[in-house]
Amino acid sequence: MELLLIILIGILYATGIYMMLRRSMVKLLIGLILLGNGANMLIFLLGGITKGKPPIIGEGEKILSGLYADPIPQSLILTAIVISFGLQSFAIVLLKRVYVLIQTDDLNDLNTPDTDI
């Protein structure tokens, strides 16, 4: 299964970057989200994947024992997911704002060379 996940991560990264290289702002955002998903999966995978043993201490027990899923990557990813929601909502609103202003979502129309400033 790890192999499948690795392939999946590779694909997520590749498509994320590919979408970021498009001219449409919406695609840029989608690319960003895919990339984020890829990164989350990477962290998840590198912590080691375990089936059917969530890091929850069982009834009547005091410590996690035996085989269990690693809690650290999970809490990291949880944080990442929530933060990325903040990022995404901000980016989406920004996108809308830019669209209202210049009536296009083509990134080429947004270019202002730095020398003009």
Add this chain to the structure above:
Amino acid sequence: MISAVLSGFLFAMLVLLFGKYVKGKPAVLTTLLPLSLFAYFLGMLPAVQTQPLLFSYRWIPSMGIDLNFKLDGLSLLFSLLITGIGTLVFAYASYYLKGHRYLDRFYCYLSLFMASMLGLVLSDNVMLLFVFWELTSITSFFLIGFNNDDPASRRNSLMALAITGGGGFLLMTGFVLLGTLAGGYSISAMLSSAEMLKGHAWYGWVLFFLFGGAFTKSAQFPFHFWLPGAMKAPTPVSAYLHSATMVKAGVYLLARFTPVLGGHPYWNTTLLIAGAITMLYSAWHAIQRTDLKGILAYSTIAALGTLVFLLGVGTAEAMAAAAVFILVHALYKAALFLVAGILDHETGTRDVTILRGLRKVMLPVAAAGMLAALSSAGLPLTFGFIGKDLIYEATLHAPAYGYILTGIAVLTNILVLYAGFQAGIRPFAGRLPEGFRSVHLPDLRLWVPPLILATLGLLYGMIPALADASLVQPVVQALGAVSPAPLKIWHGFNVVLLLSGVTLAAGFALYFIRMPSARHQLAVDRFASLSPETLVVRSARGFSRFSTWYTNRLHNGNLRSYVHIIIIFITVLLAYKLITGVHLYFDIRTNVAPITVYDLTVFGIILFAIWKTVSTSSRITAVASMSVVGYCICILFVIYSAPDLAMTQFTIDTLTVVLFVLVLFRLPRFLRINDRKVIVRDSIISGLFGVLIAIIALEVMNEPTNKETSRFYAENAYLLAKGKNVVNVMLVDFRGFDTMVEITVLVIAALGVYSLLKLRISSSEKE
């Protein structure tokens, strides 16, 4: 001690706060600060004669940087110069800049400078010294550019900052190197490892960086040119910074490190050569100038060259000569500068070809100028005479090339004598021109300070014992040399006296024969295109042009080209590393979970959804398929024991889709604008990157992971935090602070969204 250093900084802030009051009459009261500091250091005199005083405050002990201050003879001499001349300059400026719009700022800068300079000479820790060193560079930048309406003033202050700042950069490198070699940043501690340092393979580099700092600060050839430019500063600043204090910081540094690093042939030869070239070059330039401050600037450089030269000679006699000469020069040069300031202030010109006969209207000023000039000439009974005697004695008894060195010194002194007379005597001699008849004696605050300085020069000259035991001997001790014979006026008839006579005679002859004229300066100016200044300016311009070009190439404002550059760079770098340094191996059998039907199904759906996301031309389809990817990942989380993640991912994904749909459903379809070539290129780049990430992931998988931290949380979640869901316990308990910050970040995002939506587009934006 620390309050003595910090009081200046505090005072600077107060001056700004109460700027309105300072600008009026009470400006002269600011003098109380340097005066009280002067008294404080004067009180230290007896104590320092026996042994240095140490003061220590802990600052950053983990890095070995402490607020260590050390007051020995050298520091004390400089402290007294800084606060003493500071007092006079503060008083002088209160009249000189009377009614200036930014007088409060001026005093702010001036006291900041004074405090940094004090800190510089008192620090016993090289890092601390460096901090103050940079502070003097910055405050002097503000002071030189004080008349910031004047483009030349701005340009020259920038030049001074560039040169001294560049030197500071070298100096820091040198200090770090020195600290690493010596195993600590304390100068006192370095003394004990002096022999080791001198024998070290990197000794040459230490010297290189140290000299880089010292030579730029003390305006040694070829970094001398910022100092004449810095004469754009108001004259009190020139008198303070460019005669007595800041430019001597480099000399101070060299003197301070003489016991640590000195005595090696590298040290002596470099200093000798640099000092000698600087002396001759700038003394020659000094006599070509017609501007009073220009003359003084070049003769100051010559004096600095002399000091470096003496440190280069390195004998005990040379050390004593240097100690005396520091004092001599500070007294007469500051006086001359202040006199020049008075002339400028009262007559409106600084041209020595015009200024004549002013003794008739301002006798005390003339007296001050003459005494200072005579001291600079080294006439018997002035302190300058003793200084010059010692210099000749030191060069004559130098370990090698004594006669050549003496020749250089004599020649420089003749030229400096001429320059000093030019500035101190010629404006007052001769007949008073019609135009200057209305000139009158200025306020007390202007003419008393130079007169005090000049009189001190005379006093020390007549009774050298006054300066000897209290000031000079401790300096020589601090420089690590045995104390030479006490200062005397009369040594009997010998070679030194003969040389003094020759110097005086030649100087007087030159003064009467050679009249100042603009022609001389023009003759020198023809070579301006070859001067180090032009080279620096040119290279700075070239650099600026290059960086403009480079910035426009790389920072073209096009996001995609940034992404391209970053991704390609990372890919190439990682690929190179993987190919050369990492042993690639895949072991499919170990630790691999079997693939089930669920996995395969989910995997298939994700692949399809990703393909759909990339290929569709409808935004809604793209967003929907992207959310399918998210949901599938959510299922993977469920299968692989991460219920919390699955729940969060699920809800967030839902909300994201809602957001996207809300915003996007009215936007048009994607544009079909990409041409084939671009698509192929981007596919290759992103494909390669994906493959690389996959390979790295695979490699990391092969490494055994350290589960120590995880085990800690797993074992203590219930025992310490009384929770059973380890992930949640980590979020709200073990790592609660992170979560706190995280929700704060979310709040900021929400505020951003809110303000973006509520913001009214202003008319300028709509264009």
Add this chain to the structure above:
Amino acid sequence: MKSVILRTASNYLLPLLLLFSVFILLRGHYNPGGGFVGGLIASIAFMLHAFANQLENTRKLLRYPPGALIPVGLAVSLLSGLAPVFAGQPFMTALWFSAPVPIIGLVGTPLFFDIGVYFVVIGITLTILFNISENIL
């Protein structure tokens, strides 16, 4: 979205979902769940109500603008972190009541911290979503 079925259903779904979100929040310490997820579920519940019944009605139902929940939540979290300081322990040390409360289990500062997170998340999400839909719908 003018569907009668959805509107009727949402009137019942809102309290149910809210109850569920509180349940998720409270069980977080022992089972999957917690402040983040709970808050998100609650926001989805309100969003659903807003889609079905017009935004104004949801706003009326809430009485206060959702943004007001943000400072409340932040304050609750911060106070729960500060509470140990008053008891003479370092910032964010967990304090627990000795007797367990039925259903919820032990009550302590981490629970209040989580409740604070819950409110902040609801506040943020609803602020963002409401504003966007107001400006666009």
